[in-house]
Amino acid sequence: MTNPLLEAVAGGLHTVDLGRQLRVGMPQSPNHPQFWHTLPRRHGDMERADGGSAANDMITTGTHVGTHIDALAHVSQDGKLYGGADAGASCLGGKYVEHGVHTIEPMLRRGLLLDIPSYKGLPDLEGGYEITIEDLKGCIEAQSVEVRPGDVVLIRSGWGKKFDEGAAYVGGPTGVPGISEAGAQYLASLDVHALGADTIAFEMLPAGGGHAQLPAHRVLLVESGIYIIEALDLEGLAEQAIHEFFFVLVPLNIFGATGSPVRPLAVVPA
Structure with missing residues (x-):
């Protein structure tokens, strides 16, 4: 009996890495x-009798640094998490x-890239630009793709090119x-499983506004149970x-964490 998955392998x-290098x-x-x-x-800090030596590492990090995913525990609204869970009572023993x-x-899902700048004939989107419903629908139609329930949809703005510039990427x-x-x-109405973007907070941040208000996080994490992936590198997909x-x-697999790198x-197929 043949295995279609192993036959495809x-x-x-051809694999495109969508994650940022942790530095x-x-x-x-x-x-x-x-x-x-x-x-x-x-x-050289310690050598064995045969001259061998080993080095080792230690890392500390927030779970929402670099390319990362937001768990549903990441955001609450009026004291409630997704499904009406009590945000306080859900944190048992600090987890x-x-x-x-x-x-x-x-x-392990079907993924789609919505390349908004390419659809609009632009190299990149400007800071504070809101990607509208019309932009999303137009891009889906132009790319001849269909968003299906359970898909993971990744939205390219071109802002990811600024990642190596540091503060410019944060976009204060x-x-x-x-x-x-x-x-x-x-x-959310299309019943996607997760959404991602090439930006620091996934959603539009107004000039000078910072992270003061994040309505898309509320809609997706709290109201819809849809995961958010941030700080993706989508340039390789766009170029190809x-x-x-x-x-x-x-x-x-971090027990009780609000996110993960x-x-x-x-x-x-190759």
């Missing part, structure tokens, strides 16, 4: 602890038992492009015009 696969000093939201990496032991990142099953004075409440409601793919994402992959 044997036929050759000390990379841009991040000021609301979260930074990533730090150090070597407690370097080669979010009910909606922590450990409850996110590995994602300029704002950051993305969907807002209306776009989130529209995509890959709009439909097999999406792979596995969060770290991830290294998502887009996979297509």
Whole structure:
């Protein structure tokens, strides 16, 4: 009996890495602890009798730093999490038992890239630009794709090109492009499983507004139970015009955490 999945692997696969490399000093939201990496032991600090030596590492990091996924426990509204769970009572012993990142099953799903700048004939979107429902519908039609229930939809704004610039990527004075409440409601109505973007907070941030209000997070995480993936690298997909793919994402299995660093992959036949 043949296995179609193994046959596809044997036929050759092309993989596009959608995750950012974790580096000390990379841009991040000021609301979260930074990533730090150090070597407690370097080669030569201790040598075995045969001359061998081993080095080891230690990292500390917030769970919402670099490319990461938001668990449903990440955001509450009026004291409630998704499904009406009590945000206070759900945090038992300092862990979010009910909606922590450990409850996110590995994602092996159909993925779609909505390349908004390409659809609009622009290299990138400007800071503070709201990606409207009309933009989303127009891009879906132009790319000849269909959003199906259970899909993972990734939205490219082009803002990801600024990641290596640091503060410019955070976009405090300029704002950051993305969907807002209306776009989130529209995509939620399509019954997607997760949404992602190449920006620091997924949704549109107005110039000078920072993270003061995040209505799309409320719509998706609290009201709809849809996961959010942030700080994706979508330039490779855009350059290769890959709009439909097999999406792979596995969060770290951290009990009760509100999020996790991830290294998502887009996979297509070679």
